[in-house]
Amino acid sequence: MNQEIDFQPVLLGSDINVYGMARSFHQEYGVKSVAIGKGILGPCTASKIVTVEVVEPNLEDDQVFVKTLLDFAKRYEGSGKKLLLVPCGDNYIKLLVRNQEKLRGTYVFECISEELLMRLSIKESFYQVCTEHGFAFPKTTTCSYENYKNVELPFDFPVIIKPSNSVAYWNCRFPHKKKVFVAQSREEFSAILEAIYSSSYKDHLILQEYIPGDDSNMRVMNCYCGRDGKVKLIALGNALLEEHSPEGIGSYAAIINGYDEKLNQQMKNFLEGIGYVGFANFDMKYDHRDGTYKLFEMNLRQGRSSYYVTAAGYNLAKWLVDDVLYHKDMECTVAKNKVLWTIIPLKIIFDYVKSESVKAEAKALIKAGKVCHSYYYEGDRSLKRWVHYKKNQFHYFEKYKRYFGNKGLRD
Known part of the structure; x- marks a missing residue:
């Protein structure tokens, strides 16, 4: 950890993605992040490692977005700290891309062009790009x-x-x-x-x-592409369970790190081929019928569950800082370490995961002490946060009991 930190992480949003990035920054640099968002969500409540400094309900308006960020930056005038801007949601990355020229010089960041954003963020055109680069999709x-x-x-x-x-x-x-x-x-x-x-x-x-198979057939991949358009980090994750609440369907609740050399190389070629810059997150499902991964979507940011990468020893904040702030030369790292990452109680994993081999791998990692819960961090403990954490975990039992397997037009 550096003795003196010459930057301030400014995170956009307040969800579990924001908290994961704040935790990554705190673990690597001992720095407390600040956040700007439309509200204050549970993960960032009563935290010692991230504070939501500005709440602006109209933040998705371009003019409001730019004014809010420029006004906030004035607080750091004369501090000597560089403001490292990190969008943590689809809406925020789009706002940043559209308004990047108005914010450069005040904030430090890298992002793609608006033209590439439009090709990748609208799913119809994204699948066209997939076809051009040989990816299978449903x-x-x-x-x-x-x-x-x-x-x-x-x-x-x-x-x-x-x-x-x-x-x-x-x-x-x-x-x-x-x-x-x-x-x-x-x-x-x-x-x-x-x-x-x-x-x-x-x-x-x-x-x-619909691609047959339960949640354990889902795969997630997080990548980081440097300023030079070259891939610097590739980290595959094998899902154990997804969330099943109405607002959470498709979001991962438990992951074990994975590895697939062929997929790694294909993704590297894809990202470098389109000239991508920054974090990218891919959702896909393994199709046992033909032995291929079917790509569902690409998020133009680190994923909501991306802390599984940091938990395995590949700190996302370090890759970002070394590239964007310190301009270090970086080779491509492919994550191989394994850890069980979760946002839900371990009991739910063993109650709802069907695959015995997946449960056995999870048990082995737990026995080896290689388990990480995104919400629970030794560096961010307080009575208020502990109470919030316990309530959050209790509610997951209710959610899975009520919603598991329900993806129809009913409660």
Whole structure:
């Protein structure tokens, strides 16, 4: 750890992703992060390692975003500290990319162009990019507000239904809303589409074939690409369980680090081929029918569960700082260490994971002391935080009991 830190991490958001990055910064540099967001969420509540310094409900407005960040930076004038800006959500990375020229010089950061952002953030164009680079993905079609009542599906049920525009979908409201739906029949399919388009959401929907297999077939990969457009870090994770609450479907709840040389090289070639810069996060599922990984989506940031990378000994904050602030020469590192990362109680893992081999690997890691809970950090303990942590863990038992396996239009 450096004796004197010449930078201040400024994180955008206040969710578990923000807390994971703050924990990474604190572990590596002993520095307390500050955050700016639309609100203060549970993970950053009563924390000693990150403080949400600005709450601005209208932060997704471009003018408000720029003004808020420029005003906040004035607090550090004369401090000699560089402000390292780290977006931790889809909305924030889009805001940063659109307004990057207005913030450069005040904040230190690297990000992609707006043109590349549009190609990668809209799922239809993302799948086109995937095709160009040889990635497999589920059979996919789309529908729109104009044609959803008459859409024809080129594959059988079950069908996955998810938004093309995740930011617009996040801001809409309707009964029984879920982050992702799975329709088992044409009748259920029609009802879900009707519910979505009865809300403020009017953008396209992605309709995909369902890839067989439970949560343990999901894979997540986090990568970091340097200022020079070269991949510096690759870290694969094998999911044990996902969250199953309406707002959490598709988010990982427990992960063990994995390794796949062929996939690592394919992802490296892809990112360097498109000229990517910064953190990238990929969701995919292993398809036992043909032995391939089917790529679902790419997030233009570190993933919500990305602390599993730091937990295994590859501190995400260090890669970012060494590249963006200190301009160090860095070779590509492929993560091979293993740890059991979780945000849920261990009992839930063993109650709901079906695969005996996966449970055996988890037990072995626990026995070896290689287990990490994102919310629980020795460097961030207090009575208030402990109470919040225990409540959070208790509620997961209720959520899994109520929602496990429910991806339909019902509670």
